[in-house]
Amino acid sequence: xxxxxxxEYDVIVVGTGMTESIVAAAASRIGKKVLHLDSNEYYxxxxxxxxxxxxxxxxxxxxxxASENKDFKPDLxxxxxxxxxxxxxxxxxxxxxxxxxxxxxxxxAVLAKNTQTESSEEPSxxxxxxxxxxxxxxxxxxxxxxxxxxxxRFNIDLAPKLLFARGELVELLISSNIARYAEFRAVSxxxxxxxxxxxxxxxxxxxxxxxxxVSVIEKxxxxxxxxxxxxxxxxxxxxxxxxxxxxxxxxxxxxxxxxVKHYVMQAIAMATDKTSCRDGVNNTxxxxxxxxxxxxxxxxxxxxxxxxxxxxxxxxxxxxxxxYCLKRHLDGVVTSGDKCKAILSGKQRxxxxxxxxxxxxxxxxxxxxxxxxxxSRGIFITDRSIMKGEKENLTxxxxxxxxxxxxxxxxxxxxxxxxxxxxxLFIVHMTCKRTKTAKEDLAYVVKKxxxxxxxEKNVSRTPTDSQTQTSIAGGESVSKDIESKNPDDENSNNxxxxxLWSLYLxxxxxxxxxxxxxxxxxxLCSGPxxxxxxxxxxxxxxxxxxxxxxxxxxxxRAPDPEEIILEGEEAPGPKFEGDNxxxxxxxxxxEKAEKEE
Amino acid sequence: xxxIQPNNVSPRKPRNELLLKALVIGDYGVGKTAIVRRYTEGKxxxxxxxxxxxxxxxxxxxxxxxxxxxxxxxxxxGHERFGYMTRVYYKxxxxxxxxxxxxxVDTFKSLKKWLLDLREKVQQPDGSNIPVILLANKSxxxxxxxTTDQIVKFCKENEIDQYFLCSAKENTNIxxxxxxxxxxxxxxxxxxxxxxxITLRNGPIRxxxxxxxxxx
Numbered sequence: 001x002x003x004x005x006x007x008e009y010d011v012i013v014v015g016t017g018m019t020e021s022i023v024a025a026a027a028s029r030i031g032k033k034v035l036h037l038d039s040n041e042y043y044x045x046x047x048x049x050x051x052x053x054x055x056x057x058x059x060x061x062x063x064x065x066a067s068e069n070k071d072f073k074p075d076l077x078x079x080x081x082x083x084x085x086x087x088x089x090x091x092x093x094x095x096x097x098x099x100x101x102x103x104x105x106x107x108x109a110v111l112a113k114n115t116q117t118e119s120s121e122e123p124s125x126x127x128x129x130x131x132x133x134x135x136x137x138x139x140x141x142x143x144x145x146x147x148x149x150x151x152x153r154f155n156i157d158l159a160p161k162l163l164f165a166r167g168e169l170v171e172l173l174i175s176s177n178i179a180r181y182a183e184f185r186a187v188s189x190x191x192x193x194x195x196x197x198x199x200x201x202x203x204x205x206x207x208x209x210x211x212x213x214v215s216v217i218e219k220x221x222x223x224x225x226x227x228x229x230x231x232x233x234x235x236x237x238x239x240x241x242x243x244x245x246x247x248x249x250x251x252x253x254x255x256x257x258x259x260v261k262h263y264v265m266q267a268i269a270m271a272t273d274k275t276s277c278r279d280g281v282n283n284t285x286x287x288x289x290x291x292x293x294x295x296x297x298x299x300x301x302x303x304x305x306x307x308x309x310x311x312x313x314x315x316x317x318x319x320x321x322x323x324y325c326l327k328r329h330l331d332g333v334v335t336s337g338d339k340c341k342a343i344l345s346g347k348q349r350x351x352x353x354x355x356x357x358x359x360x361x362x363x364x365x366x367x368x369x370x371x372x373x374x375x376s377r378g379i380f381i382t383d384r385s386i387m388k389g390e391k392e393n394l395t396x397x398x399x400x401x402x403x404x405x406x407x408x409x410x411x412x413x414x415x416x417x418x419x420x421x422x423x424x425l426f427i428v429h430m431t432c433k434r435t436k437t438a439k440e441d442l443a444y445v446v447k448k449x450x451x452x453x454x455x456e457k458n459v460s461r462t463p464t465d466s467q468t469q470t471s472i473a474g475g476e477s478v479s480k481d482i483e484s485k486n487p488d489d490e491n492s493n494n495x496x497x498x499x500l501w502s503l504y505l506x507x508x509x510x511x512x513x514x515x516x517x518x519x520x521x522x523x524l525c526s527g528p529x530x531x532x533x534x535x536x537x538x539x540x541x542x543x544x545x546x547x548x549x550x551x552x553x554x555x556x557r558a559p560d561p562e563e564i565i566l567e568g569e570e571a572p573g574p575k576f577e578g579d580n581x582x583x584x585x586x587x588x589x590x591e592k593a594e595k596e597e
Numbered sequence: 598x599x600x601i602q603p604n605n606v607s608p609r610k611p612r613n614e615l616l617l618k619a620l621v622i623g624d625y626g627v628g629k630t631a632i633v634r635r636y637t638e639g640k641x642x643x644x645x646x647x648x649x650x651x652x653x654x655x656x657x658x659x660x661x662x663x664x665x666x667x668x669x670x671x672x673x674x675g676h677e678r679f680g681y682m683t684r685v686y687y688k689x690x691x692x693x694x695x696x697x698x699x700x701x702v703d704t705f706k707s708l709k710k711w712l713l714d715l716r717e718k719v720q721q722p723d724g725s726n727i728p729v730i731l732l733a734n735k736s737x738x739x740x741x742x743x744t745t746d747q748i749v750k751f752c753k754e755n756e757i758d759q760y761f762l763c764s765a766k767e768n769t770n771i772x773x774x775x776x777x778x779x780x781x782x783x784x785x786x787x788x789x790x791x792x793x794x795i796t797l798r799n800g801p802i803r804x805x806x807x808x809x810x811x812x813x
Contacts, residue, residue, distance in 0.1 A: 041681060152720070174797050181685045183794035294795050303794050304684065311683040318683070321649050326681040417793065561651045561669075 005325060008351050009035045011548070012343055014085075014330045015358025017045040018534060019525035021310035022541035022555075023356045023548075025178070025317040030552045034322040035352075036314065037345060041327045043314060045358055046090060046507060046527045047159050049307030052151035055503075062092055074344050076334065082344070083363035084332040089370065090360025090527065093506040094437040100454050101500045104145040142383065142425070142500055153422040155305040156379060159507070159528030160412050160429040162187060162396065163300040164286055165293035168538040169309070170300065176555035181312035183303040185418050186295020191387055191397040192267040193448075194259070198387040198397070201267035203297045218260045225254060225264065229284040239277055247271045247280025270398040270532070272408050301394055301412070304419050309534070316558060330361045333522070340519040354548050356523045359512050366518035371509025373530055376407075376438035378430040378446065378504050382497035385413060385426055386449045392417050396532075399445050407432040409445045410532060426497065433530055438504035452499040510536075523547065613664045617782060618653075618689055619775075620671050620719075622711050623696035624704040628734040631765035632696060633670045636775055641766050658779065666779055687718040691782045692728045694774065697743070699733040699762065705743045705751075712755055721785075728781035731760040732774055737767045 010032035013024040020036075021043075028034040042048055050058055074082050147154075163169050163184070173179040190201045202211040208219055228238045242250040247269060251261050265271050269283040290298030302308045318324055331344040333355060342351045385393060397411040409432040414420035420427040428450065430442050446452055510529040514522070523544040529536045545554050621629045635641050637654040653669040660666045671690070673682060693715055697704040712729070719727055731752055733743065745762075752760050759777055763770035 043681075043683060152724075170797055179797035183796060185794055294797075300795065304688075308684060311685050315652075315683045315685040319650055319652055324681070559650055561653055561655060564651050 005035065005323065005346075005348060005350065007348060009033045009323075010352070011035070011354045011356060012350060012352040013037070013356040014343070014361050015045050015525065016040075016043045016310055016314060016326075017047045017358045017360075017525060017527060018310050018313075018537040019541045019544070020045075020356055020358050021313035021317070022172075022538065023523070023525070023544050024322060025176075025313040025320075026541065026545045026555045027354075027548070028317040028320040028322040029176075029555055029558065030549065031320075032549075034317055035350065036317060036322055036324050037328045037330060038326045039329045039361075043311045043326070044158075044307040045360060047307055047310055049155050049157045049305030052147060052154040052156065054151075055154075055156050059095060059097070062095070074332070074334070074349075077336075080334050080336045080341065082332050082334055083365050085330045085361045086364050087360055088364065089362055089367070089508055089512055090358075091508055094439065094504065096437075096439050096502075096504040098452075098502050099144055099500070100452065100498065100502070101142055101144060102455075104143045144501075147381065147501065150422050153419075154381075154427070155307075155418075155420050156427065157305045157307060157429060158377070159306055160414075160431070161306045161528070161534050162412065162532055163302070164533050164535075165290035165295075165298050165300060167286070167290065167533050167535055169534040172538055172555065173312075175557060176316070177558045177560065178312050178316050178555075180560070181315055182308060184294070184300040185303060185394055187297045187299035187301055187396050188295065188391075188393045189387075189389070189395050190267050190297050190299075191395050192262065193397070193399060194262055198449075200387075201263055203291060207296065214259055214263075215257075218257050221254075221256055222260050222263065225256070225260075226268075226284065226288055229281050230288050233285045234278040234281040236281075239281060242277040245277055246273060247275045247277045248273050250277045250280070266398055266400055270408075270410075272400050297396070299396060301414070301418055320558075330357070333363060333519075335519050338519050340522050352521075354521045354523065355519075356525060356544060358525045359508070359510070359527050362512070362514075362524065366515050366522065368513045368515035369511075371511040371513070373511050374434035374509045375507040375528065375530060376432050376434040376441040376504075377507060378428075378438060378442040378502065380428040380430075380446075380450060380452075380497075380499050380503075381421065381501040382426045382428055382450060382499055383424070384495075384497045385415070386411075386428065386497055388495075394418060399448075402444060405435065406444055407435060407441060409442060411445070411449070425500070428497070431530070434506055438506045442504065446499075449496065450499050451496040452502060455498055455500075521548075614667065615664065615783075616667045616669070617691050617779065618669045618671060619778060619782075620673075620687070620690045620693040620715070621696060622673060622693055622715060623732075624698075624707045624711075627696045627698040627701075627704050628765050629672055629696050632694070632732065632734060632763070632771055633672050635765040635768060635771050637670065639768075641768070660779070660783070664783075666783075668775075668779060670775075682714070682718075684718065687715070690719050690727060692730075692778050693719075694730050694732055694778060695757070696732045696734055698735050699741045699743050700735055700738050702742045705747070708751065709755075712757075726756065728778060728785060729757050730774055730778045730781070731757050733760060733762045735764060735766070736762040736769070737764040 011024070011027040011034045013020050013027075013034065013036045016036065016038040024034050024036045038045065040048075042050070042054065048058075076082055173182060190203055191198050192201050193199075199213065200207075202208040202214070208214070208222065211219075214222070228236055232238075234243060239250065242253075248265060248271070251264060256264070264284065265280075268287050269275065269280040271280045271283065275283075287298050294300055314322075314324065328346055331346075333340050334342040334344065334349070340352065340355045342349050343355065344350075385395065386397070387393075387395065392415040393413070394415065394417070395411075395413040397413070399409045399411060401408055409430050412429045412431075414427045414429070416423045416425070430445060432441055435441055508527060510526040512524065512526065514524050525544070526536070526540060542554055545552075621633055623629055631641060633654045637656045653671040656668045656670070658666040658668060671686060673686065695708055695711060695715075697708055699705075708731070715729070716726055721727055731748065733748055748760050751757070758781055759774075761770045761774040761777075763774055765771060
């Protein structure tokens with residue numbers, strides 16, 4: 001395929017992370033000539049989602065990438081300066097990968113034979129597994145070989161994130177009509193750990209009233225508190241004198257019962273003892289606002305993983321004429337005075353008005369601070385859910401620190417219905433702020449919820465292929481396979497999810513800042529942040545777009561294909577509905593509608 | 598996987614309406630857009646213009662008395678031409694037409710890479726490959742650089758169902774090829790995928806509760 005790119009652009013975007021992709025789409029949408037590059041052969045950078053094989057390859061590449069640092073002596077004009085790109089702000093550290101199961105050949109003969117069965121007769125959709133099938137499948141075991149063989153059925157996120165049903169990203173996807181490219185599933189339950197036990201947090205009004213652990217008085221209390229958060233947010237006089245104090249101090253004045261306080265703090269506001277009242281109230285408001293739109297929690301999960309979302313924006317950018325080139329390195333940027341004039345990439349000099357660049361490619365000369373909020377991540381393939389349920393669940397669990405020195409951990413558990421993994425397995429994502437290494441930071445939570453010990457070869461756990469596995473598996477495996485254990489003992493090791501495979505890694509900080517002296521047409525896009533949702537990236541993209549094109553619309557609604565009327569070649573371009581609000585817009589669309597290739 | 602059956606069956610005449618997504622893949626300049634335009638609009642221009650903002654071209658086919666096929670032909674958007682398509686593009690495709698310029702060997706050589714990327718990223722729910730046809734375009738020009746033997750061999754080696762020597766310019770074999778492709782999909786034992794995902798929609802923003810709905 002051709003390597004030579006056109007050489008002049010309005011906007012060059014380097015990196016296909018979330019912020020970069022949104023900016024690329026927004027610029028292309030208003031008719032700017034956009035070039036979008038990525039040095040990888042996949043989309044998303046640190047926001048990517050991989051299948052199992054892709055993830056292995058990604059780790060391999062990390063090992064070999066470190067040594068690539070060639071000296072570059074480009075031809076420059078007078079007054080120009082060349083700054084070499086670096087990858088030091090996208091460094092992944094402390095990768096630890098472990099298997100807790102065996103290879104096929106290590107298994108007893110009978111089991112090994114069963115694992116030979118091709119396992120893909122299952123539709124990946126939501127159809128009920130009929131009983132016959134699951135009976136048959138009960139004989140199958142998960143081995144390393146089987147997981148590797150079914151690599152395509154995994155979608156594993158580097159930066160798993162949820163969307164608030166009324167968050168910035170949902171609104172943007174709808175208003176821009178990019179939503180048509182994406183599919184979601186609702187998070188089906190928000191869990192919290194109370195007195196050592198996992199329980200489901202009542203989210204909807206119906207849930208609250210159906211909940212038996214909360215008394216009528218407590219329910220009233222909870223409603224009152226939530227109403228005051230909803231109505232005016234943190235500005236409500238209700239919170240006078242507490243705004244900058246810890247949220248927990250305010251809650252203490254409300255004489256809440258421990259259960260209600262727990263729900264508000266740990267599940268709704270996702271607050272620690274240090275969280276300010278202002279943040280706590282705002283989090284609560286955000287949570288409540290997003291209730292009742294989709295599903296019975298405020299959260300959505302992108303099908304096929306978070307890495308899908310940057311690609312949706314990339315697709316829009318391409319459809320509006322953006323040029324895409326993956327596997328293409330940024331060698332460096334050419335500056336002159338306080339402007340960036342061009343980039344050098346693959347022996348080409350590509351000129352630009354604006355350079356939008358992901359943090360993984362920044363030349364160190366223009367970076368002021370390297371950021372502090374580094375991220376610890378843990379990814380686990382498990383054989384059952386952390387919490388029994390009637391059906392397959394998509395679970396969010398916020399787990400606050402148990403003692404000083406620990407960080408709060410966000411846990412997202414995904415089942416096969418999200419396409420994260422094959423039937424019978426779950427993927428557990430853990431994320432927290434880094435203090436030591438990912439493995440050390442997450443150890444206390446892993447120990448709490450998962451059984452991360454090598455599975456002994458001769459012990460057979462009932463595989464859990466059927467959809468209702470979370471409810472039957474615990475009981476069955478206990479009664480069938482492991483003698484003399486009490487099936488009701490929820491915290492016994494035997495009902496805890498067995499980890500089949502785990503991966504720990506540390507992601508770089510997202511709060512990198514450009515130095516004052518950086519050219520003002522270079523725009524920095526952060527990597528994944530610690531927040532649960534994508535709002536940070538969306539807002540950053542909006543700011544960047546506004547600084548580039550202050551008078552333009554940010555991602556106005558894109559037409560559906562059937563709204564585009566094809567006309568003769570001489571005729572002016574098409575018009576489409578919903579985008580003729582003002583004359584300027586119309587003109588733009590006409591200009592853009594048909595372009596010479 | 599990608600054949601969606603809307604439930605708009607009229608009470609009088611039971612009629613199946615199928616929505617089918619097909620990909621048109623191949624190197625820059627092999628005539629993908631020309632083929633799509635020829636098929637959907639019956640026009641040809643040697644200096645065609647691409648439609649900015651359109652994901653796909655659309656053609657409605659009255660297949661038989663019971664069946665109407667709404668075919669979406671997804672061209673690789675404007676300039677997404679340096680390989681590596683987004684997942685959005687591949688997602689839920691039911692078939693693909695692989696296009697090369699019979700007069701340019703390099704476009705024939707690239708087929709392997711396109712096919713590899715396609716097969717890696719698109720499968721039917723049962724794990725099998727989607728039907729693929731091969732279009733040897735610009736066959737009106739009498740200097741074919743790729744021989745029929747080479748094409749036959751390539752198809753055999755790569756499990757491609759059928760190849761067509763065609764010309765968007767002369768309108769030869771385009772209709773036949775795409776008809777064959779649709780037939781392949783309809784004949785294949787495709788399973789209707791029941792999906793339980795949520796698509797975000799515009800509409801009454803407040804209080805819209807969406808049950809399981811389908812995209813696209």
